[in-house]
Amino acid sequence: MKQNIYDHPEFFRQYQKLRQGPYNFNNLLEQPALKSLLPKLSNLQILDIGCGMGEFAYYCIENNAQHVTAIDVSENMLAIAQREHAHPHIDYYLQAIEDYHAAPNSFDCITSSLSLHYIKDFSAVICRIAKILRPGSVFVFSVEHPIVTARKTMEDNWMYDDNGNRSHYAIDNYQDEGLRERTWFVDGVVKYHRSISTIINTLIAHGLTIEKMLEPLPDSEAIQKLHSLENEHRRPSFLLIRAKK
Template sequence: MKQNIYDNPEFFHHYQALRQTPYNYNNLLEQPAIKSLLPNLQNLQMLDIGCGMGEFAYYCIESQAKHVTAIDVSRNMLAIARREYAHPKIDYRLYAIEDYHVAPESFDCITSSLSLHYIENFDAVISKIASILRSNGIFIFSIEHPIATARKTMVDNWIYDANGNRNHYAIDNYQDEGLREQTWFVDGVVKYHRCISTIINSLIAHGFTIEKLLEPLPDLEAVEKLPSLEKELRRPSFLVIRAKK
C-alpha cells in the first residue's frame, strides 16, 4: 500500500497552512535549487512526479515547455492544482509513479520535487524513469538529505547546550537503509532513508550521467525572511540532483 499522507485531513490542513505562509523552505531554498538546474524548457515534453499543488508544473509552462504531465497520489493536491494552476498544456493525473504507464522515451525532461524519499523501491522507479526518458533527456529531482533521514528517531536531532543554543547535529544509523517513521503534523509519516552512494549508484546503473549535485544554501536575503534557514549553513535539509540519460 503506497502512503498517501497528503489526503489525511489533519495532515493536509497543517501542510496547506505551511505552504501558504509567505516564506517557507520550499519557496526560499528547495524550489530555487530545482529551477537553477532546469535546461531550456522550450518545446520540451515533461513529466512532473509528485506535482503537488501544481505551482511547478505551471512554472514550466510559463518557461515555454510544450506540455507537462503532472502526476500525484493525492486527490487533495490535485484538486488545488486543477483549480489554481489549470492550463491546457498541463495534464494533471492521479497516479503514483510506480503505477504510471506510458510508452518508452515519452519525455524530454522529468522532474520530481521532494517525493522520491516516499518511494520504497527506489531502484525500480529509477529504472522506469530511465525507460520513459528520451536519449539525452534530463532528470532533475530533490529529496530530503540523507543526513536528515539517517537517524531512526526522526525527531529534532540537534544537540543543545544549557542555554538552548545548537551545539551540533547528531547523525546515526546512516548505513542502515530503509523505512523511517516521523511525526510531522501527525504520527506515522513514512519515509525511506538511503545513503548518497546508493542514490548515485542507482542512477549510474540505469544509464544516467550525474551532471550536478546541490546541497542548497540560503542566501542572506532568504535568512532575513526566514531566520530558521540559518541552520542550513551547518546541516543541509535537501539534496538536489541533475542527471542526463
C-alpha cells in the first residue's frame, strides 16, 4: 500500500469521477457487503485502514462508534476526508499500515476496504493487525478477488466468441503469487496477487478465526442501476472476510 497511485494527478481525477457517479461497484456491491459483516458499532474503537475519502469512517460514527482512527497514504484522499467527512471523533492520519504503531489490544474492530491487495508483505501486516486488535474483536476487510488479480496480462480477461459475445472469463497464473502491474486509468498500477488459501492461512497463522466469507452478488435493483453488475454471477470482483481474534 506504500505505492501511492492515488496522488497521481490523472489517476485521481479519473478515480474521483468514477466515485462521484451515482452508481458504481463500491456503493452498489462492495460497501453493502462490507457493512453486513460489521459487528454492532456502538461504543467501539475502530481502526480504518486505507480510509480513502472518509465515507466509511463517517458511517461508523453515524452508527454510534466511539472513535475512528482512519489512516491512508494519499494526501488527495485525506484532503477530501477532512473537508467532507470531518468529525470530532474521527482522527485522520497520513500513514501506511506498514508504518502504523499502536499499543497491543487497542481496537475493538479493524476494517479495510479494498486496500490490502496493495500490500507487498501481507503476513507482516496481518501480524500487526492481530496484535493491536483486542481479544474477542473482529477484523473485517475486502480485497479484489484472487480470480481477478491472478492473470499477469493487462488486457481484458474476458474471452469472446466469434459474434463478439463474452464466452467465459480466463484465469491463469493463479498459484504464481506476487506483483501484478495493471493499467487502470494510468499505466503502472501495482497490486499483489495471492491465493485464497494464502489469505486464509495467513489469518489463521496469526491467531485469527474465520467467521464468514463473502463473494457478494448484486440484487436485481443494483443490476438495474448498473447493468455491468450482471457479470458478478459469472466472475466475482470482491472477496470479503470477517475474522475474530
